[in-house]
Amino acid sequence: MTDTSITPTTQPGDWASDQEVRWCPGCGDYSILTAMRMLMPSLGTEPHNTVFVSGIGCAARFPYYMNSYGVHGIHGRAPAIATGLAMARPDLDVWVIGGDGDMLSIGGNHLIHALRRNVKIKVLLFNNQIYGLTKGQFSPTSEVGKVTKSSPMGSLDAPFNPLAVALGAEASFVARTHDMDRQHMMDTFRRAHEHDGAAFVEVFQNCNVFNDGAFEGITKKQNRDANLIPLAHGEPIRFGADGEFGVIDESGCARVVHTADVSTDELLTHDETKHDPSTAFMLARLARGPFEPTPIGVFRAVRRSEYAMASTRQLAAAQEKQGTADIAQLLRSRGTWYV
Amino acid sequence: MTDTASRELPLQEIDEVIIRFAGDSGDGMQLTGDQFTSISAALGNDLSTLPEFPAEIRAPQGTLAGVSAFQVRISDFVITTPGDAPTVLVAMNPAALKAQLHNLAQGGALILNTDAFNDRNLEKAGYSANPLDDGTLDDYRSYPVPMSQITRDAVAEHGVKPRDAERSKNFFALGLISWMYTRPVEPTLEFINTKFRGREQVINANTAAFKAGYNFGETAEIFEAHYEVKPAPLAPGEYTNVNGNTALAWGCVVAGQLARLPVFLGSYPITPASDILHEMSLKKNFGVRTFQAEDEIAAAASAVGAAFGGALAFTSTSGPGLALKGETLSLAVSLELPMVVLDIQRGGPSTGLPTKPEQADLMMAMYGRHSESPLPVVAPRSPADCFDIAIEASRIALKYRTPVIVLSDGYLANSSEPWLLPDVDELPDIGVDFATGFNGTNEDGDGIFLPYLRDPDTLARPWAIPGTPGLMHRVGGIEKEDGTGNISYEPENHQLMIDLRQAKVDGVDVPDVEVAGDADADLVVLGWGSTWGAIDAAAGRLRDDGHRVAHVHLRHLNPLPANLGEVLRRYRAVVCPEMNKGQLCDLVRAKYLIDVEHIGKIDGVPFTTGEVASAVRQRLEELAGS
Numbered sequence: 031m032t033d034t035s036i037t038p039t040t041q042p043g044d045w046a047s048d049q050e051v052r053w054c055p056g057c058g059d060y061s062i063l064t065a066m067r068m069l070m071p072s073l074g075t076e077p078h079n080t081v082f083v084s085g086i087g088c089a090a091r092f093p094y095y096m097n098s099y100g101v102h103g104i105h106g107r108a109p110a111i112a113t114g115l116a117m118a119r120p121d122l123d124v125w126v127i128g129g130d131g132d133m134l135s136i137g138g139n140h141l142i143h144a145l146r147r148n149v150k151i152k153v154l155l156f157n158n159q160i161y162g163l164t165k166g167q168f169s170p171t172s173e174v175g176k177v178t179k180s181s182p183m184g185s186l187d188a189p190f191n192p193l194a195v196a197l198g199a200e201a202s203f204v205a206r207t208h209d210m211d212r213q214h215m216m217d218t219f220r221r222a223h224e225h226d227g228a229a230f231v232e233v234f235q236n237c238n239v240f241n242d243g244a245f246e247g248i249t250k251k252q253n254r255d256a257n258l259i260p261l262a263h264g265e266p267i268r269f270g271a272d273g274e275f276g277v278i279d280e281s282g283c284a285r286v287v288h289t290a291d292v293s294t295d296e297l298l299t300h301d302e303t304k305h306d307p308s309t310a311f312m313l314a315r316l317a318r319g320p321f322e323p324t325p326i327g328v329f330r331a332v333r334r335s336e337y338a339m340a341s342t343r344q345l346a347a348a349q350e351k352q353g354t355a356d357i358a359q360l361l362r363s364r365g366t367w368y369v
Numbered sequence: 370m371t372d373t374a375s376r377e378l379p380l381q382e383i384d385e386v387i388i389r390f391a392g393d394s395g396d397g398m399q400l401t402g403d404q405f406t407s408i409s410a411a412l413g414n415d416l417s418t419l420p421e422f423p424a425e426i427r428a429p430q431g432t433l434a435g436v437s438a439f440q441v442r443i444s445d446f447v448i449t450t451p452g453d454a455p456t457v458l459v460a461m462n463p464a465a466l467k468a469q470l471h472n473l474a475q476g477g478a479l480i481l482n483t484d485a486f487n488d489r490n491l492e493k494a495g496y497s498a499n500p501l502d503d504g505t506l507d508d509y510r511s512y513p514v515p516m517s518q519i520t521r522d523a524v525a526e527h528g529v530k531p532r533d534a535e536r537s538k539n540f541f542a543l544g545l546i547s548w549m550y551t552r553p554v555e556p557t558l559e560f561i562n563t564k565f566r567g568r569e570q571v572i573n574a575n576t577a578a579f580k581a582g583y584n585f586g587e588t589a590e591i592f593e594a595h596y597e598v599k600p601a602p603l604a605p606g607e608y609t610n611v612n613g614n615t616a617l618a619w620g621c622v623v624a625g626q627l628a629r630l631p632v633f634l635g636s637y638p639i640t641p642a643s644d645i646l647h648e649m650s651l652k653k654n655f656g657v658r659t660f661q662a663e664d665e666i667a668a669a670a671s672a673v674g675a676a677f678g679g680a681l682a683f684t685s686t687s688g689p690g691l692a693l694k695g696e697t698l699s700l701a702v703s704l705e706l707p708m709v710v711l712d713i714q715r716g717g718p719s720t721g722l723p724t725k726p727e728q729a730d731l732m733m734a735m736y737g738r739h740s741e742s743p744l745p746v747v748a749p750r751s752p753a754d755c756f757d758i759a760i761e762a763s764r765i766a767l768k769y770r771t772p773v774i775v776l777s778d779g780y781l782a783n784s785s786e787p788w789l790l791p792d793v794d795e796l797p798d799i800g801v802d803f804a805t806g807f808n809g810t811n812e813d814g815d816g817i818f819l820p821y822l823r824d825p826d827t828l829a830r831p832w833a834i835p836g837t838p839g840l841m842h843r844v845g846g847i848e849k850e851d852g853t854g855n856i857s858y859e860p861e862n863h864q865l866m867i868d869l870r871q872a873k874v875d876g877v878d879v880p881d882v883e884v885a886g887d888a889d890a891d892l893v894v895l896g897w898g899s900t901w902g903a904i905d906a907a908a909g910r911l912r913d914d915g916h917r918v919a920h921v922h923l924r925h926l927n928p929l930p931a932n933l934g935e936v937l938r939r940y941r942a943v944v945c946p947e948m949n950k951g952q953l954c955d956l957v958r959a960k961y962l963i964d965v966e967h968i969g970k971i972d973g974v975p976f977t978t979g980e981v982a983s984a985v986r987q988r989l990e991e992l993a994g995s
């Protein structure tokens with residue numbers, strides 16, 4: 031899915047800042063960074079029109095490594111910072127990067143509100159199901175029973191499903207990809223970029239220090255065929271080396287079947303443009319965790335009024351109606367008298 | 370109407386009157402007060418108003434919790450406060466009487482809607498006996514008026530349903546007070562016509578009620594006189610009547626014009642700050658973008674984002690919200706981006722007294738962030754000064770690339786005064802330049818951009834906004850290397866950056882304080898923020914009594930004016946009235962080792978002139994005796 035209509039004016043190297051990348055060797059964040067730097071030239075944007083905004087965490091160090099404008103903010107608040115920026119500057123390309131703790135724990139509130147408003151920001155959630163930067167506590171996406179430093183007898187917290195949260199927040203673009211497949215990441219990020227509104231992408235990311243192999247069961251090369259379900263718009267949902275598995279809608283629940291056992295038209299046909307999010311929701315919840323068949327790709331991409339542009343239209347309408355700025359008139363707007 | 374008076378009452382000239390309209394929150398007392406204020410303004414009186422709202426939106430009718438009041442003082446001389454005790458109380462029901470009677474000056478006039486004093490209402494107000502005839506009101510001049518009945522009769526011919534008829538009784542009250550103080554009727558008739566345009570029946574009913582009230586004063590033989598308050602010697606020019614929140618909102622809008630920057634406001638509704646969000650939301654034609662965030666943290670964070678993008682960014686709130694913004698403000702301190710925080714202080718701790726003023730967020734504004742996180746703090750001294758302070762705060766924020774906190778309060782927010790409109794051409798230019806090119810070179814001699822290379826005079830860093838080719842850079846809350854802005858954990862660098870951030874704020878260009886009153890007095894009253902009016906009036910009163918008093922009022926609280934220590938040391942005593950437990954006292958004592966004596970009051974009600982005067986008088990007498 032490479033776009034041929036754009037002649038790149040930059041090279042991947044132009045997008046690399048001069049800062050030394052300081053993630054742990056082997057961290058999944060490296061491959062996401064590479065995918066992003068490689069994708070950028072083909073998007074037709076320039077580093078000076080691009081801003082990466084992040085919160086706090088390992089993932090949130092991302093902006094330092096991109097040779098664009100960047101704000102490394104505070105824990106959880108990146109979607110709010112980015113909303114202010116995107117409103118003030120609808121001309122910019124604004125990306126938001128954060129971890130599962132950053133975006134779903136301390137910043138959960140900002141994430142859902144940014145998504146429901148549909149402000150044009152591209153949110154990439156690097157989900158490693160752990161708090162990396164604080165050295166390994168369970169996160170809001172960790173599985174129940176996870177043993178960590180802060181949960182020596184196993185975590186009691188039921189996890190969030192990030193895609194279900196995003197869909198529940200009325201996100202107009204929802205997708206998932208993983209750090210082991212550069213091309214899939216690039217394709218998914220490109221789609222997010224093209225979306226006119228808030229885009230939410232969950233990236234399965236390996237933290238090889240505190241939660242190594244969390245997604246191995248589905249993202250490792252030899253496991254992918256059996257456990258990753260690539261979603262393609264307009265196509266029946268099938269997977270497996272020979273397409274031997276498929277997904278059906280069983281009374282509102284997505285279920286994996288052997289394609290041999292059902293007729294082709296019983297298989298769910300993926301429609302990312304469907305306004306009703308219930309099918310996307312059902313697909314988002316198909317896997318209980320990264321150990322059984324899990325859909326990846328674009329779950330939902332629907333059109334909805336973009337927030338910053340809607341705000342700009344209100345400004346224009348107000349100027350039309352009230353006239354442009356006039357301080358003298360403003361000061362007299364409540365009536366005056368002379369002494 | 371006056372020329373057809375059925376009897377000739379003496380017209381007495383008085384120098385001032387303080388009227389408090391009180392009724393149920395549904396009785397329209399704010400509207401009545403506002404309109405009386407407007408007419409008086411047009412007559413050239415000086416004036417000052419103090420609305421008082423119940424905390425509950427729709428408290429049960431007729432109860433104490435539901436009483437809404439509006440105090441207005443009009444005078445033929447220059448005033449700075451809405452007055453200590455009203456000399457006239459208009460009480461629309463027993464609850465209003467019960468809640469407000471203690472405010473009324475001894476011998477003051479009471480205008481009572483006797484129709485509302487039935488058993489049910491008396492009980493709701495907690496009266497076991499009817500105060501109209503049990504001696505409760507003996508110390509006052511009572512004027513019982515069957516307002517509901519007369520209003521019903523007056524509007525009857527307009528086909529208004531009996532239930533709706535009484536709604537016009539606030540206009541009856543306004544008519545009666547307009548007669549008492551010889552206010553012209555035309556402006557109010559015009560006001561009714563515009564306010565209720567398109568609703569003929571309402572216009573007719575309110576007009577009829579208003580005229581009935583006016584005529585009642587003239588014809589009912591219960592008043593012994595009516596009064597006149599002549600114009601005050603105000604500076605000539607064009608005036609408008611403005612409250613603090615409106616002035617602050619306008620100041621923010623205008624600051625954007627003066628800086629030639631788009632204005633952004635991120636805010637989360639909270640009393641008594643919400644009106645700033647409302648007012649600025651109406652100014653979209655000035656390019657003002659308002660963002661009602663999901664909470665105060667997001668509101669502040671969105672302002673940081675907008676500032677990074679090159680907007681003049683504001684966030685407005687009250688104490689609980691400022692507490693939530695703390696971490697984001699320390700980010701703004703670290704990013705060194707311009708933004709302005711408007712804190713309309715209210716009673717606390719916690720939810721406290723949402724509709725009542727306090728000055729107890731000073732320490733939070735100064736120090737309510739983790740680590741060493743200095744930022745400038747300013748405070749307006751009067752409703753009209755809120756306009757200037759918004760511009761001053763913006764000027765400092767832009768010039769020094771720093772967040773600035775403005776400390777207003779619930780009193781200034783809603784209180785209003787005549788404001789001599791500034792000459793628009795005389796307003797300051799507060800514009801600053803964005804960085805557009807390299808400001809350094811690397812080892813190879815190539816041009817580079819150093820986002821933390823400071824202006825040697827102001828110590829401000831360059832403001833390079835996204836979209837500027839070649840100046841891509843990253844800012845973040847992690848400690849930055851001086852100059853490059855790259856992440857740095859070096860000990861010496863951290864010490865340097867801490868010192869530089871402090872030096873930048875310490876170096877803000879703040880004007881020297883000026884001493885008002887008797888510069889050679891033994892005692893100086895030190896104040897900040899909304900206590901200005903009461904202190905000024907108290908000092909005037911003491912001076913009239915033959916005392917000598919100096920007054921120093923701070924608009925800049927951080928940094929403090931350079932000459933403050935030297936000025937305060939000239940006096941044998943420094944006293945400081947504050948609506949808190951001594952926060953400015955502590956700051957000034959700590960900085961100058963000067964003993965500042967606290968005059969405190971935290972009961973949700975602004976200082977009266979009398980309270981300040983008597984506390985200061987006591988100290989003056991001690992000084993004289995020693």
Ligand SMILES: Cc1ncc(C[n+]2csc(CCOP(=O)(O)OP(=O)(O)O)c2C)c(N)n1
Nearest residue numbers: 086087088089105129130131132161162163
């Ligand atoms: C207000 C605040 N609380 C707590 C922290 C400590 N903290 C930093 S990162 C983090 C969690 C990081 O986890 P995640 O967001 O999943 O990112 P990751 O490091 O895994 O990429 C926490 C708790 C902080 N920096 N700020």
Ligand code: SF4
Nearest residue numbers: 054057088162237238
């Ligand atoms: S702690 Fe984990 S997430 Fe953080 S850099 Fe190391 S490997 Fe990556």
Ligand SMILES: [Mg+2]
Nearest residue numbers: 129130160162
């Ligand atoms: Mg994580």
